[in-house]
Amino acid sequence: MNDYLITVKNLIKTYGSAEVLLYALAGVDLNIRQGEFVAIMGPSGSGKSTLMNILGCLDRATEGTYILDDEDVSELSKVELADVRNRKIGFVFQSFNLLPRLPAYKNVMLPMMYYRAEDRPEAEEREMRAIKALESVGLGDRLEHHPNQLSGGQQQRVAIARALVNRPPLLLADEPTGNLDSRSSEEIMALIHNLHAQGVTIMMVTHEPDIAAHAERVICLRDGNIVSDGRDGASECERQRGAL
Amino acid sequence: MTFMETLAIAWEGLTLNKVRSFLTTLGVIIGVASVIIMLAVSAGAEATIAEQINSLGADLIIVGPMRGIPGASRTFVYEDALAIAESVRNIVGVSAEQFSTQNIKGGDSALDAISILGVTPDFPQVRDYELASGRFFSVEENDRKTKVAVLGYGIAQDLFGTQDPFGQQITIGSTRFTVVGVMEPKGVVADVDYDGRVYIPITVVFQKFTTTAVGSDRVRTVYVKAESREVMDSVIAQITAVLAERHDVDPSQPDFSVQTQQDIISTQEATTEAFRNLLAWVAGVSLVVGGIGIMNIMLVSVTERTREIGLRQALGARPWDVQLQFLLEAIILSLVGGLVGVLTGIGGAYIFNALGTMRTELVPASVPLAFGAAATVGIFFGYYPATQAAQLDPIDALRRE
Numbered sequence: 250m251n252d253y254l255i256t257v258k259n260l261i262k263t264y265g266s267a268e269v270l271l272y273a274l275a276g277v278d279l280n281i282r283q284g285e286f287v288a289i290m291g292p293s294g295s296g297k298s299t300l301m302n303i304l305g306c307l308d309r310a311t312e313g314t315y316i317l318d319d320e321d322v323s324e325l326s327k328v329e330l331a332d333v334r335n336r337k338i339g340f341v342f343q344s345f346n347l348l349p350r351l352p353a354y355k356n357v358m359l360p361m362m363y364y365r366a367e368d369r370p371e372a373e374e375r376e377m378r379a380i381k382a383l384e385s386v387g388l389g390d391r392l393e394h395h396p397n398q399l400s401g402g403q404q405q406r407v408a409i410a411r412a413l414v415n416r417p418p419l420l421l422a423d424e425p426t427g428n429l430d431s432r433s434s435e436e437i438m439a440l441i442h443n444l445h446a447q448g449v450t451i452m453m454v455t456h457e458p459d460i461a462a463h464a465e466r467v468i469c470l471r472d473g474n475i476v477s478d479g480r481d482g483a484s485e486c487e488r489q490r491g492a493l
Numbered sequence: 494m495t496f497m498e499t500l501a502i503a504w505e506g507l508t509l510n511k512v513r514s515f516l517t518t519l520g521v522i523i524g525v526a527s528v529i530i531m532l533a534v535s536a537g538a539e540a541t542i543a544e545q546i547n548s549l550g551a552d553l554i555i556v557g558p559m560r561g562i563p564g565a566s567r568t569f570v571y572e573d574a575l576a577i578a579e580s581v582r583n584i585v586g587v588s589a590e591q592f593s594t595q596n597i598k599g600g601d602s603a604l605d606a607i608s609i610l611g612v613t614p615d616f617p618q619v620r621d622y623e624l625a626s627g628r629f630f631s632v633e634e635n636d637r638k639t640k641v642a643v644l645g646y647g648i649a650q651d652l653f654g655t656q657d658p659f660g661q662q663i664t665i666g667s668t669r670f671t672v673v674g675v676m677e678p679k680g681v682v683a684d685v686d687y688d689g690r691v692y693i694p695i696t697v698v699f700q701k702f703t704t705t706a707v708g709s710d711r712v713r714t715v716y717v718k719a720e721s722r723e724v725m726d727s728v729i730a731q732i733t734a735v736l737a738e739r740h741d742v743d744p745s746q747p748d749f750s751v752q753t754q755q756d757i758i759s760t761q762e763a764t765t766e767a768f769r770n771l772l773a774w775v776a777g778v779s780l781v782v783g784g785i786g787i788m789n790i791m792l793v794s795v796t797e798r799t800r801e802i803g804l805r806q807a808l809g810a811r812p813w814d815v816q817l818q819f820l821l822e823a824i825i826l827s828l829v830g831g832l833v834g835v836l837t838g839i840g841g842a843y844i845f846n847a848l849g850t851m852r853t854e855l856v857p858a859s860v861p862l863a864f865g866a867a868a869t870v871g872i873f874f875g876y877y878p879a880t881q882a883a884q885l886d887p888i889d890a891l892r893r894e
């Protein structure tokens with residue numbers, strides 16, 4: 250048992266063939282403690298999303314080990330990975346990814362549908378939890394609204410409610426404010442802060458220094474490598490970029 | 494995720510695109526309906542054959558001109574029937590038959606285009622067909638070409654209503670006849686309306702209702718009733734010998750045919766079976782076409798909803814959850830198609846029967862059979878698209894536009 254929620258060693262992800270091999274991740278080592286709030290920055294194409302997708306068990310690394318919550322997930326089967334995503338990870342996407350034909354509360358109930366039978370709450374309990382989650386993101390009055398009846402900021406709040414409804418230890422957010430104006434962005438960041446305060450470990454990709462400033466730790470990627478990792482916010486990353 | 498929940502999701506997926514879902518099921522509807530109708534039609538045909546067996550009896554021998562031999566009908570004449578009656582042993586009776594269609598008048602009514610059946614006095618006995626009242630004409634009346642008539646039950650009703658027709662005069666064509674009897678009601682058996690005919694001496698048909706050209710004593714069919722089933726073979730041999738000699742032909746290549754009811758039934762059954770096999774193919778092919786339609790739409794649906802699949806996978810859907818969702822969509826499509834098809838099939842069989850197009854008899858077992866076939870089609874043709882969906886990589890699916 251160690252106190253790292255995430256331990257990544259020499260993570261490599263390549264695309265393309267042997268002749269034109271592209272290293273989207275070129276050997277990343279990373280430790281994330283339980284309860285940390287980490288921002289990931291870096292220029293476009295530096296491998297941020299690639300890293301997030303592997304950490305989220307949506308994609309597999311070409312090489313390297315990834316230990317999540319003391320479990321080596323590099324070795325897991327498709328079914329086991331589905332369970333890991335269900336129990337341990339909440340996702341917030343840049344493009345919200347809500348199902349348009351379902352009302353907000355049903356979108357929030359989705360992760361609970363895929364609970365394993367033994368520890369799955371009853372239908373009413375699930376609905377209650379979804380409603381509570383929506384209330385906690387300030388959408389108690391929008392339960393029955395469909396995504397196309399909600400603003401971008403509201404849709405992203407539904408997505409956050411969906412991510413937290415299973416109480417996962419890890420929240421992964423790839424540019425959660427990328428499609429939002431600054432006011433909605435601040436609302437979303439307030440919610441993420443809230444989750445962090447409740448002990449959820451947060452990893453968030455962003456391009457905006459103001460948004461990254463919310464995090465305790467900023468990791469800067471370039472060409473698939475970590476070029477800086479520290480507590481002094483976005484400035485180090487900016488300095489790196491300026492140095493080019 | 495429970496089965497019921499997956500079912501609900503699958504149902505939601507289908508109702509998204511109602512018109513498309515309906516059009517997709519059309520192939521299955523047609524397939525299932527044709528299975529039901531096919532079985533009903535062949536059951537109807539079999540019932541007709543069974544009635545024929547019962548109506549004619551197993552000890553009946555049917556003699557007629559050989560089909561497909563030019564001139565055979567010209568050489569098959571009344572004298573042949575008389576010769577059989579005279580020289581063949583172990584028989585109960587011989588009835589020669591010839592048809593004509595005439596307008597008739599009687600009482601206060603006139604009827605157009607009625608079947609006039611010229612027969613011989615043995616007719617009631619040979620064909621197991623009793624009289625309701627009066628008597629049948631006698632051998633003397635037949636020999637003397639007496640103008641007497643026995644009415645089918647329906648004809649008697651039409652002409653005379655509640656009046657007793659016995660002794661009344663009727664006109665057939667332009668000849669006057671005296672009514673001497675009325676046959677018992679028999680109805681329509683094997684497509685023959687016994688009640689709607691008039692029975693007169695066959696000699697009168699020759700005299701009045703056949704063209705005066707050569708061979709005006711041609712006979713269409715001669716029915717011979719054997720004493721028992723055991724003597725059938727011997728009777729057939731005797732008839733063949735008598736006719737071969739009279740026609741001066743080789744008995745192995747006759748210009749006449751001697752058949753039992755069983756022979757006729759066998760050939761009819763072969764026809765029915767060929768017909769049923771054809772229909773089975775049509776039904777099977779349309780079910781397969783329906784299934785391909787389902788598969789096609791399911792593939793489109795999987796492509797359209799790739800992002801949804803990716804999202805569900807990200808939220809924890811296992812491959813099987815996704816597979817079941819799409820498999821159930823296909824099965825729902827085919828079962829709804831099956832249900833509508835069953836109703837259409839039952840309705841169609843009923844309408845065919847009511848319109849008199851074709852005799853149909855619903856086969857109860859065809860309903861579960863058709864349902865089973867529809868479900869199988871759904872599983873079979875839904876499996877591939879559902880597996881495609883389940884095997885998508887979460888990250889590829891999520892990134893797809």
Ligand SMILES: Nc1ncnc2c1ncn2[C@@H]1O[C@H](COP(=O)(O)OP(=O)(O)OP(=O)(O)O)[C@@H](O)[C@H]1O
Binds near residue numbers: 264291298
């Ligand atoms: N499926 C793929 N096939 C081939 N190359 C890929 C694929 N996915 C990513 N890449 C490449 O990997 C590199 C890293 O991509 P990634 O999406 O991680 O960048 P990013 O840091 O998230 O960029 P952005 O800020 O624009 O979102 C890029 O060069 C990209 O072209």
Ligand SMILES: [Mg+2]
Binds near residue numbers: 297298299423
């Ligand atoms: Mg990215």
